[in-house]
Each structure stands twice: as structure tokens, then as C-alpha cells.
Amino acid sequence: MARNKYDVDEELQEGFNISHLKRLIRYMKPYKNKVILSVTLMIISSFVSLLGPYLIKIALDDIIPSGNLVNLTILSVIYALSLILVSAFMKQRIITMGKVGQDILVDMRKDLFVNLQTLPFSYYDSRPHGKILVRVVNYINSLSDLLSNGFVNLIADTVTLIITVIFMFVLDYRLALVSLLGLPLLMTVIMSIKKAQRRAHQKLSSKQSNMNAYVHESINGIKVTQSFSREEENMRIYKDVCKQYSDAWMDSVKLNFLVWPSIDIISVASVALIYLFGILVFDSSIKVGVLVAFIGYVWRFWAPITNIGNFYNTIINAMAYLERIFETMDEKPLIHDKVGATILPPIEGHVEFKDVTFMYEKDNPILKNININIQSGESIALVGPTGAGKSTIVSLISRFYDINEGQILIDGIDIRDVTLKSLREQMGIMLQDSFIFSGTIMDNIRYGNLEATDEEVIAAAKVVRAHDFIMEFENGYYTEVNERGSRLSVGQRQLISFARALLADPKILILDEATSSIDTQTELLLQKGLDELLKGRTSFIIAHRLSTIKNSSRIMYIDNGSIVECGTHDELMSLKGHYYNLYQSQYALLNAV
Structure with a gap:
């Protein structure tokens, strides 16, 4: 098999x-x-x-x-x-x-x-x-x-x-x-x-x-x-x-x-x-x-x-x-709680990578000696070419994979020493695949927090600007959607998935291409909600559309498994390096269109 x-x-x-x-x-x-x-x-x-x-x-x-x-x-x-x-x-x-x-x-x-x-x-x-x-x-x-x-x-x-x-x-x-x-x-x-x-x-x-x-x-x-x-x-x-x-x-x-x-x-x-x-x-x-x-x-x-x-x-x-x-x-999970794993206490959101090396296949490292120190409340944007290792970095924080060398610490605690459940419960994750389950829109958003009230679900949807299009459906939030959300556009699926992640009220928020399928007008509205939402939370944002990450605390350019540039938008632009070239090429492409 x-x-x-x-x-x-x-x-x-x-x-x-x-x-x-x-x-x-x-x-x-x-x-x-x-x-x-x-x-x-x-x-x-x-x-x-x-x-x-x-x-x-x-x-x-x-x-x-x-x-x-x-x-x-x-x-x-x-x-x-x-x-x-x-x-x-x-x-x-x-x-x-x-x-x-x-x-x-x-x-x-x-x-x-x-x-x-x-x-x-x-x-x-x-x-x-x-x-x-x-x-x-x-x-x-x-x-x-x-x-x-x-x-x-x-x-x-x-x-x-x-x-x-x-x-x-x-x-x-x-x-x-x-x-x-x-x-x-x-x-x-x-x-x-x-x-x-x-x-x-x-x-x-x-x-x-x-x-x-x-x-x-x-x-x-x-x-x-x-x-x-x-x-x-x-x-x-x-x-x-x-x-x-x-x-x-x-x-x-x-x-x-x-x-x-x-x-x-x-x-x-x-x-x-x-x-x-x-x-x-x-x-x-x-x-x-x-x-x-x-x-x-x-x-x-x-x-x-x-x-x-x-x-x-x-x-x-x-x-x-x-x-x-x-x-x-008998298929054994590659990622599991080690013997004596403890429950991760409520976190502040301080994340640190210490000499992290990771490979999917032996002798073929995807990440090489990554060192990152992110303070609580910082928003970190990861950019770079396809296959550089951006999604791998955020996957490692949630322990979807285990690192080969080094340590990943949250509030000074090695994530391998705590239970997976207690780790992932304190994170909000929106991956590139915006999966929608069969059921109502309300149930799909509540998937991120089963204890949430209807009012809290609606509030999360309003923050990500999903409320208006949801109310246009025949039954609003109680509209039935099919498996994988075939009734919804790609952008609508992303917004619902975004609301699901936000409803978990996490201290660490991971957004992997969260706005890739959202039109420009909705993106501008969403950005206003995100600016308020990200306050007090540590966030990792992967985006190819650079306009969505200009206000990030730090932007890290990842290439060939390493961090080749790191700084604010203005700092990286003044360097006129990889990020500058990427931004200029995207800006020129938009102007050409």
C-alpha cells in the first residue's frame, strides 16, 4: 500500500x-x-x-x-x-x-x-x-x-x-x-x-x-x-x-x-x-x-x-x-505522545526554533539549521519561492512532522515534551486546502470551537467579512453545504475556514495562503479585521500576495531551506535583495495587468 x-x-x-x-x-x-x-x-x-x-x-x-x-x-x-x-x-x-x-x-x-x-x-x-x-x-x-x-x-x-x-x-x-x-x-x-x-x-x-x-x-x-x-x-x-x-x-x-x-x-x-x-x-x-x-x-x-x-x-x-x-x-503514527508527555499549560505565544533541521527523506534536508526567536504577539510573514520550506516551518510548529535535529520551544517548553492534543488545542490553523465538511455553515465554523455559541460564530464570521455572503444564502448560517463545499466558491470556502480558525481564539495563529482566493475588495475589508485580530496573538502568515503582509512585525524570506533575509517591509526593501526583487516583480506584474 x-x-x-x-x-x-x-x-x-x-x-x-x-x-x-x-x-x-x-x-x-x-x-x-x-x-x-x-x-x-x-x-x-x-x-x-x-x-x-x-x-x-x-x-x-x-x-x-x-x-x-x-x-x-x-x-x-x-x-x-x-x-x-x-x-x-x-x-x-x-x-x-x-x-x-x-x-x-x-x-x-x-x-x-x-x-x-x-x-x-x-x-x-x-x-x-x-x-x-x-x-x-x-x-x-x-x-x-x-x-x-x-x-x-x-x-x-x-x-x-x-x-x-x-x-x-x-x-x-x-x-x-x-x-x-x-x-x-x-x-x-x-x-x-x-x-x-x-x-x-x-x-x-x-x-x-x-x-x-x-x-x-x-x-x-x-x-x-x-x-x-x-x-x-x-x-x-x-x-x-x-x-x-x-x-x-x-x-x-x-x-x-x-x-x-x-x-x-x-x-x-x-x-x-x-x-x-x-x-x-x-x-x-x-x-x-x-x-x-x-x-x-x-x-x-x-x-x-x-x-x-x-x-x-x-x-x-x-x-x-x-x-x-x-x-x-497496526500502522504506527509517526507523530505521537512520548512516554511521560505533559499537558501544555496556557501559553503566551513565545516561539523559538533552535538549530532546527528537517528532512522528509534521508540525506535530503528541507530545512537547515533554522534559528528563529519570535516574541509573543509578533506577526511573522514567510515568503519565498515554491518548495522553499515555508509550509514546512508552520507544520513543524504544530508537530505535524517531527524535526530531525534541534528544538522547537513554545514559552520555553519543547513541543515534543507535551501532548499533541494540548499543543494543537492552543493553535488556530488554516492550511492551503480549505476543507468544508457536509453540514451547515454554522457547524463548519463551529468546528474550531465546539463550545462556541451562535453569537460567537457570527462574530467570527463578521471579522473575516464572511457574514454578508452567508446571509445571502436561503437559510443563512443554517444553510446546508455539501462535502468539500461544492456550493461555495473557493474564496467563500477560505473565508469560512478563516472564521473557523479564528473562533478557536488561539494564542498562536497559522495562516497558510489564507487570502490566496479572495478578491481584492474583500481582501481590503478582511485586512482591517485581521489587524485587530492579530493583536495579542503570535501569528505566522504565508502569503504570495505581498500586499497582505506589509504590516507584519517581521518578514522572513525563505529559500533553499534557510532564512536568507529577515526584517520589516521597509528594512527589506532598503536592502534591495531577494524580498525587494520579489516585491518589485509582483508590483510590476500588477501594473502590467
Whole structure:
């Protein structure tokens, strides 16, 4: 899962790992009482159902020949009551285990989702989101039948099988031995296709993941697709991806279907042998009732074997999915609280970088020996060419990545010594991607502070000049917006994200290209609100539009991972260096337009 392509199969070359199955069973422990109840009901119902052939044997060999109508009636009532009891127990078992199975799926999906919340940005940048989504939804859903029926049925079928064999040997040990002749042949069939089944199901899970990844990517890029008339080409790719999934599914199904037909053929052959031996070989010593009852037990003998064969298929299928699920669950967050991490106390906003070096890849530093000392309340603007390290600097303050060398201190405290939650709670962050969640505009702004009142939300929106356009919608702040804010313009999404960041009332405010998609008129209005807002707060502002940062306390020009210039706007302009050239080129470009 390391390559970000929908047409590359996920590699997983492990052998069958029994620990995955044990780990799945551990999810059943909180529900062990219900599981035990279901197993008990299944065993009782299995034992009661096995009385049927024996009651028939008694009727055929003893009661009917004697003409005792009363005993035959009693026996019939007992037989009918046994069927009713079996049905009642079966219904209760289905209801109980159905609920248990779904509860376990909820627990697994929660653990998986919780871990996904802790993984770094690099995890999501390096793989298609569709391949992550398929694990949370499809793969876990595929375990439903296994958890609701599989394990309980396996225990019950095993017990049923043992009891059935006992009944068979009690009736006639010779016929019992004949009926067992097909088992070695069945085991040979199962063992011969086991490895092929596993490989087929692993391939199937990869193709399903690929298809989900392409669909997810296509939906996200539908505007680009339609803009460039790529519909036919996309359909060709989708058809190919679906064909690969269909072929993988057919390969796995063909192997699965070798199991239960084999059981059917062998079971029918066993019954034929029973008739052959019972009538031609042992005919003088076997009564009709015994033979009829024995045939009934033979069918009951093969029924749980068929169920166990189906369970085997389910396990092989589930293991392919469990490997992917637990692989994601076991993915370790690169950024986490260290042992003994403390809660960051309320901060003033003094930030210091001491000889900070950072690299995404080994031997390729993005930042080199950065030293910055920012006092509380200062506004620091970061400018420079694309890829110079501006966004990396602000990401390090929030510990989205950990530095390789040096220290980052807030109020003299190393940020690696405090919990992530207490660190990020005291920051307001607006990244370049202005993500809008499905829901109301009010909810989207309140995302920055769940305790905020409606009045506080509206006040934040007014500061960033979002209030006027929000009120133009049909329901104002309670207008529903779609996922990613498709109803909103890029500039409107940025303003709402800005209000969200401001509502957190942070001591450190990080604005990464906060005004890049806002028109000039709105920018002028917004700047007035920002001047008031930034008072008393430490702020880091990344902006390519230099007019928005002229009033910053300091402007730092970042290039090639280093701070090459630092000062106020006037100081840097007087230097006539990198910042001066950047400002002049932008000013000339604006004049030309």
C-alpha cells in the first residue's frame, strides 16, 4: 500500500497467519456470555434434532409392528415438539448472534477509524484514499457472516458431528465405518486447493481495492473529467478495472465451488454404499428401521461437514480481508505522545526554533539549521519561492512532522515534551486546502470551537467579512453545504475556514495562503479585521500576495531551506535583495495587468 496508484496491486506476501484469527476472536470476548448462550442453544437443538431418526427407528421396528396406536401418537407428539423446540432455539440464536456480529463490526470499525485519525499526512499522501476507504467499509462488512454465524455454527456443527457419529456407532458400527470412508478423500480435495484459494482471495481483495480507488478518484475529479471531455477514456479504464475484479472474483468462486460439490458427491456416494452394504452385505442382520434411521444420520453427518466446508471457504476469504484490516490497524503514527508527555499549560505565544533541521527523506534536508526567536504577539510573514520550506516551518510548529535535529520551544517548553492534543488545542490553523465538511455553515465554523455559541460564530464570521455572503444564502448560517463545499466558491470556502480558525481564539495563529482566493475588495475589508485580530496573538502568515503582509512585525524570506533575509517591509526593501526583487516583480506584474 505504498504506491499511490489505482492500477497497482497491494503487495502482501505473508503466509496464513493464525494470529489474525486469534485477534479476531478476541473481539468476541466482551460478548462471551451471549456467544456461550448461542452455542448452548445450538448444541441443545442439534441434540434434539438428532433424536428424530432414532424415534423413526423405534416407530418402524417396534411400535408400528405391534399396532400400538397410543404409543405411536405419543411418539409423534414428541417428534413434533422436538421440531418446534429446534425452531425456537434457532430463531433465538439468529437474533442473538446477529446483534453480536454487528456489535463486533462496530468495535473493529471504531478501532480502525481511531487509528486512522492518528496517522500522519504522509500516510494519506502516499496511497489512494479509495484503498483506505475500502478497508473501513467493504472489508469489515465482509466479516459479518463469519462473526454472526461462522464461529457459533462451527462449534455447534462440530458437536453435532460428534453426537451423530456416536448415534451411528450405537445403531451399527459396521455401517458407521462404511460411512466414514469418504472423509480421507474429502480432506485430500480441501488440502490440495488450500493455497490456491488463499492466493485467489488475496488477488480478489487487491482488485476490489483498485476498483474502489479508481471510483473514488473519478468522483473527486469529475469536474476536470467533464471539462476535458475525458468521459469515454475514463469509462475504458473503469471497464478494464471492473474486468480485472470480475476475473478475480470468478477465479476465487471456482475454487470455492470445488469444496461443497465435492462434499455433495462424496456424501451421496456414502449413502449409496450404505444401501449397498446394508441390503446386499448385511441384509440379514439389519432391520428396516435401523437402516432408515442410519440413512437419516448419514445425511445429518454430512450436513455439518458441508457447513464446516462453507466455514472453511469463509475463513479463507476473511483472512484475505483480515490481513488488510489489521495491517491498517497496526500502522504506527509517526507523530505521537512520548512516554511521560505533559499537558501544555496556557501559553503566551513565545516561539523559538533552535538549530532546527528537517528532512522528509534521508540525506535530503528541507530545512537547515533554522534559528528563529519570535516574541509573543509578533506577526511573522514567510515568503519565498515554491518548495522553499515555508509550509514546512508552520507544520513543524504544530508537530505535524517531527524535526530531525534541534528544538522547537513554545514559552520555553519543547513541543515534543507535551501532548499533541494540548499543543494543537492552543493553535488556530488554516492550511492551503480549505476543507468544508457536509453540514451547515454554522457547524463548519463551529468546528474550531465546539463550545462556541451562535453569537460567537457570527462574530467570527463578521471579522473575516464572511457574514454578508452567508446571509445571502436561503437559510443563512443554517444553510446546508455539501462535502468539500461544492456550493461555495473557493474564496467563500477560505473565508469560512478563516472564521473557523479564528473562533478557536488561539494564542498562536497559522495562516497558510489564507487570502490566496479572495478578491481584492474583500481582501481590503478582511485586512482591517485581521489587524485587530492579530493583536495579542503570535501569528505566522504565508502569503504570495505581498500586499497582505506589509504590516507584519517581521518578514522572513525563505529559500533553499534557510532564512536568507529577515526584517520589516521597509528594512527589506532598503536592502534591495531577494524580498525587494520579489516585491518589485509582483508590483510590476500588477501594473502590467
